[in-house]
Amino acid sequence: MTQSDLPPVDPGRLRDLLRAHLGSDAIGFSELPTLLGQGGEAVVEAFALRGAEDPRWNAPLVLRRLMAQKDPVQLRWEAAVHEALGELGYPVPRVLHVETDPKPLGAPFLVAERVPGEVMLQAVTRPTELARKPHRFPSLIFDALFRVPKLLAESQARLHGLDPTPLREGLTDAGLSPREVRFDTWLARIGQNLRNADLDGLVEGHVWLERHRPSQSREVIGHGDFVFTNLCVEGGRVSGVFDWSTVGLAEREWDVAATLAHAPRPGRDGAPLPRRLRGLRAARPRTAPLLRRVLAPL
Secondary structure, rough: HHHOOOOOOOHHHHHHHHHHHOOOOEEEEEEEEEEEOOOOEEEEEEEEEEEOOOOHOOEEEEEEEOOOOOHHHHHHHHHHHHHHHHHHHOOOOOOEEEOOOOOOOOOOEEEOOOOEEHHHHOOOOOOHHHOOOOHHHHHHHHHHHHHHHHHHHHHHHHHHHOOOOHHHHHHHOOOHHHHHHEEEHHHHHHHHHHHHOOOHHHHHHHHHHHHOOOOOOOOOEOOOOOOOHHHHEEEEEEEEEOOOOEEEEEEHHHHHHHHHHHEEEEEEEEOOOOHHHHHHHHOOHHHHHHHHHHHHHO
């Protein structure tokens, strides 16, 4: 099965599975599953239940199903990370259920709370609204240049300020090894893979990285993909950070570098505008090039 082979979840199968898990035939949908997002690792669908005795289940939820090429144990890692960070007061959705067996729904999955708000990138890319209200363009520019990057940086700095001990302990309690997400382990594994493949040119770069590790930095919790598409905002604050599949225990410089490497850079190196911005070209042809230049540094 490939990414394109993972069909929409069967609502009946999902309902029956959750009825069995929660021990109640009274459970039904107040909101049928709909596609929320799809990437290289997972398909995420939104839904809501009614009739559950536990009030946590009678709320907006998400279903995250892994692609076939992904290790189902990844979901256990993500659930342990969410639990540890949630106890530290960091804004992450609570994971309610994890299933590593692909048989029930055709793929390993987890069910988590759906955080309120909208994805951070969408908060500054509203072409339809801008076409109706062009007077909002200065506000949009200010958000893109100042408010949103500041909010992202503050949220990342807050993450780096957390004590990583509860995460190490949480992973251990879940039967997982914290060493597997340490940067030292990743770096050593990358080096061995390069040598095994006789990629001498890249080996030299790997040696350089080993010799130029930050010497004064302590080990922090890093997200590994802390970009605008993995944060939700509501009311001027970050309401949730998700997709912790690349979490790591490393120097904070690694996490910041990953953000700079992974952040969308529309307009650079021939990269297209995000899909939500393309409508601007038709709606307001003179606006799109300016918006492209504004968002390029982000």
